[in-house]
Amino acid sequence: MxxxxxxxxxxEVGFTGGSLAPGANTGEIQLRVSRTDWQPVSETNDYSRGAATAYTDAMTVPGYVGGSLAWGTQP
Known part of the structure; x- marks a missing residue:
């Protein structure tokens, strides 16, 4: 990045091995993030935080393939 x-x-989340055919779907991928002391994380200045209450495309979460921006908009 x-x-x-x-x-x-x-x-940074990465994947190794395997393949996904064009148009195929991985299904839901879950990710949990926490501070090492388990205290609440302030999201007040988080660029990628959206207001969605259901699954939707998140254009403020950039995705990179081989070091090049392939999805979204970086801050």
Whole structure:
């Protein structure tokens, strides 16, 4: 991920092996994030936080393939 001015953290999720055919679906992928001390995380200045209450495309969550932006918009 390219460095973004003002950012203090980011999450990187990667996948190795396997394949997904065009038009296929992995199903739901769940990810849990927490602080090491389990205290609440402030999301007040989180660029990627949206207001959706149901599954929807998240254009503020950029996705990279081989180091190139393939999805979304970075901050």
């Amino acid at each position: 390219p460095a973004v001015s003002g950012a203090d953290a980011y999450i």
